[in-house]
Amino acid sequence: MTYDSAATRARLLAAAYDEFVQVGFAGARVGRIADTASANKQAIYAYFGSKEALFDAVLGDRLRVLADVVPFTPADLPGYTAALFDELTSDPSLQRLTQWKMLERPEASDQEQEAHLTKAGDLAAYYGVPLTTAMDAMMIALAAAQSWNTTAPTIRNPRDEDAGARLAAHRAALVAAVTATVGTLLGEPAGER
Known part of the structure; x- marks a missing residue:
């Protein structure tokens, strides 16, 4: 099985979006996001650096989608x-x-x-x-x-x-x-x- 970095990042963003929508930034858990994305917590820190940066990435992603729509x-x-x-x-x-x-x-x-x-x-x-x-x-x-x-x-x-x-x-x-x-x-x- 080959590792797809872009797919992992996309899964993390999608899982984080769902988590942040449901429980907000403070209630979100990095472990739940990683589990939902079929990844490990270290992947979140490798791709985004922190929970704060992940939240910013999710917002930025949604702002780009909104700007296109x-x-x-x-x-x-x-x-x-x-x-x-x-x-x-x-x-x-x-x-x-x-x-x-x-x-x-x-x-x-x-x-x-x-x-x-x-x-x-x-x-x-x-x-x-x-x-x-x-x-x-x-x-x-x-x-x-x-x-x-x-x-x-x-x-x-x-x-x-x-x-x-x-x-x-x-x-x-x-x-x-x-x-x-x-x-x-x-x-x-x-x-x-």
């Missing part, structure tokens, strides 16, 4: 937010991983910093606004995209509306909110002034 266009921040919302509501595990990350390791990783700054830089250039203003708009859009999974499922619906209709109404509201944010913070694109 939901491409960013500075000309349509509301559309980007809606597409991100759709992806997050269709994959509750990703939302849960993000929530664990925010609870247990609230500082932004280098990959998160780079992703957010790149998008904010694109917004700043497109609208001709300072980077800090574009970053504010980006953070509002990201918070809006995550809003359903953060609160809505835990709040009882007093009118017993259809869950699909409620989700659609929430999506429409967040698009309207981000559209207002664009108008308030960003204004017209730089080329249209």
